[in-house]
Amino acid sequence: QINLSVIRQYVDYLVREQNVKNIFVNGTTGEGLSLSIQERKQLAEEWMRQGKDKLDHVIIHVGALSLPESQDLARHAAAIGASGIAVIAPFFFKPTNKDELVAFLQKVASEAPGVPFYYYHIPPLTGVKIRVEELLDGIREQIPTFQGVKFSDTDLLDLAQCINKNGSEQFAFLYGVDEQLLGALAVGVNGAVGSTYNYLGRKTKLMLQAFAKPDLALAQKYQFLIGEFLNFVIKLGFGVAQTKAVMSFVSGIPMGPPRPPLVNASEEFIAKAKAKLDSIVWPNSD
Numbered sequence: 001q002i003n004l005s006v007i008r009q010y011v012d013y014l015v016r017e018q019n020v021k022n023i024f025v026n027g028t029t030g031e032g033l034s035l036s037i038q039e040r041k042q043l044a045e046e047w048m049r050q051g052k053d054k055l056d057h058v059i060i061h062v063g064a065l066s067l068p069e070s071q072d073l074a075r076h077a078a079a080i081g082a083s084g085i086a087v088i089a090p091f092f093f094k095p096t097n098k099d100e101l102v103a104f105l106q107k108v109a110s111e112a113p114g115v116p117f118y119y120y121h122i123p124p125l126t127g128v129k130i131r132v133e134e135l136l137d138g139i140r141e142q143i144p145t146f147q148g149v150k151f152s153d154t155d156l157l158d159l160a161q162c163i164n165k166n167g168s169e170q171f172a173f174l175y176g177v178d179e180q181l182l183g184a185l186a187v188g189v190n191g192a193v194g195s196t197y198n199y200l201g202r203k204t205k206l207m208l209q210a211f212a213k214p215d216l217a218l219a220q221k222y223q224f225l226i227g228e229f230l231n232f233v234i235k236l237g238f239g240v241a242q243t244k245a246v247m248s249f250v251s252g253i254p255m256g257p258p259r260p261p262l263v264n265a266s267e268e269f270i271a272k273a274k275a276k277l278d279s280i281v282w283p284n285s286d
Contacts, residue, residue, distance in 0.1 A: 002035065002039050002042065002043060003254075003256055004042060004043070004046045006253055006254065006255075007043075007046045007047060007050050008050045009253055010050075010251075010253055011023075011047070011050045011051050011054055011055065012054070013251050013253060014198070014201065015054050015055070017202070017251070018197065018198070018199070018200075018201030018202050019201055019202050019205050020197055020198075020201040020205075021054070021055050021056040021057075022055065022056055022057040022058075022059075022191075023047060023051065023055055023057070023058050023059070024059050024061065024086070024150070024193045025043060025044055025047045025058060025059070025060045025061065026040050026043060026044065026060060026061045026062075027061045027086075027120070027150075027193070028122065028125065028152075028195070028240065029195040029198070029240055029243055030043070030061075031240060031258060031259055031262075032061050032063075033063075033064075034258075034259045034262075035259070037064075037069050037072065037073065040062075040073060041073070041076050044058075044060045044073075044076065044077060044080060044082070045080055047060075048080045048081060048082065056083075057083035057084065058082055058083050059082065059083055059084040059085065059086055059118065059193075060073075060077040060082045060084075060085055060086070061085070061086045061087070061088070061120060062074045062076075062077055062085045062086070062087055062108065063086065063087040063088035063089075063090075063108075063120060064090075065090050065091070065092050065093075067090075067104065067107055067108070070087060070108045071107065071108055071111040073085075074087075074108050074109070074111040074112040074115075075111050075112060077112060077115065078111075078112035078114060078115045082115060083115075083116070084115060084116040084117065084118055084147060085108075085109075085112055085115050085116075085117055085118070086117075086118040086119070086120040086150055087104075087105055087108050087109075087117075087118075087119065087120060088120040088121075088122055088125075088126055089101055089104070089121075089126045089128035089130070090104060090126075090128075091125070091126035091127055091128060094126070094127060094128050095128060095130065097130065098130055098134050098135050098137075101128065101130055101135065102135065102139060102142055102143070105117070105119060105143060106142050106143050109143045109145050109146070110143075112145070113144075113145060114145075115145060116145055116147035116148075117143055117145040117146050117147055118146075118147055118148050118149060118150055118172070118174070119132070119135065119146075119148075119149050119150070120149075120150045120152070121149055121150065121151050121152060121153060122150075122152040122153065122176065123153050124152070124153065131155075131158050132149055132151065132158055132159070132162050133158050133161040133162050133165065136149075136162055136165070136166055136171070146171070147171065147172055148171040148172030148173055148174060149162070149171065149172075149173055149174065150174045150176050150193050151173055151174065151175055151176055151184075151189070152175075152176030152177060152193075153176075153177070154177055154180060156180070156183055156184065156187060159173065159175070159184060159187060159189070160187040160188070163187055163188040163189070172190055172191060173188070173189040173190060173191070174189065174190075174191040174192060174193045175189045175191070175192045175193075175194075176192070176193050176194055177194070178192070178194035178195065178196040178197070178200075178204075178226065178230065179223075179226065179227045179230045179231075181194075181204070181207070181223065182207065182211065182219055182220065182222075182223040185208070185211050185219075192204070195240075195243045196226065196230070196243075198243070198247045198251075199246055199247050199250040199251060200226055200229075203222055203225075203226065203282060204222070204226070206222055206283075207219050207222035207223060207226075210222065218283060221283050222282075222283065225280050225282060228280065229276055229277055229280060232272075232273075232276045233246070233269075233273050233276070236269050236272060236273070237269070239262065240258055240262055241257070241258040241262045241263060241264055241265050242265040242269055242273070244256065244257070244258060244265070245264075245265035245269065245270050245273070246270075246273055246274075246277070249270060249273075249274050250277070
């Protein structure tokens with residue numbers, strides 16, 4: 001069951017402890033596709049309610065396999081004042097080319113004509129591998145509210161071509177592969193959305209600051225240490241359930257179990273992950 005009662009504490013923790021003020025709701029880490037439409041609406045409402053005057057942006061993922069459900073979620077997000085909406089490609093009956101995908105996205109975006117729209121590109125989970133570089137050609141003519149892409153793929157060539165062609169001033173490129181963020185920053189992304197920022201947000205912000213200075217050596221230290229932790233837990237088996245477990249022991253907020261078919265992280269995983277995170281020595285500037 002969803003637990004709305006912890007979201008106030010969750011918001012305060014992210015803002016105060018992790019220096020994170022922008023939230024992406026009902027995405028992969030939030031198990032959005034495993035929730036009912038009503039649950040997704042309830043969560044979106046609670047994040048908006050608790051984030052009022054505390055958060056800068058709340059982007060709500062409204063993608064679904066059913067077009068009417070996705071449109072319903074888009075209208076709802078607009079009604080509650082979301083900063084933006086995002087949509088993944090449908091992944092059972094899949095679009096096979098750019099035109100089919102854009103047509104689907106347009107039908108969702110048009111239901112929230114005043115809300116910035118993001119395409120959530122995550123081919124490892126959707127299996128839809130239409131290159132974003134191709135997708136962006138002329139997209140504003142069909143989707144006037146198109147704001148940018150949540151790019152959750154390791155194809156930095158595609159990402160770099162997107163930025164080279166369109167410029168980061170025209171679209172927002174938000175990177176979603178946490179262990180490669182520094183590489184994505186080097187090709188010009190202007191933000192990131194990821195699960196590790198729940199518990200490593202402050203460390204990542206320090207990496208962003210180091211990159212902006214620029215102090216590449218310091219930025220590399222942060223990226224390498226974040227990568228060291230992720231490399232360790234990935235070898236143990238790291239997914240949404242394990243992310244919830246890490247966030248629970250770091251924050252002290254009970255993130256609860258995942259919804260089946262996912263299963264709880266093991267006690268062995270939790271003990272090893274905690275020991276590894278505790279062992280990391282972060283740079284002196286922190």
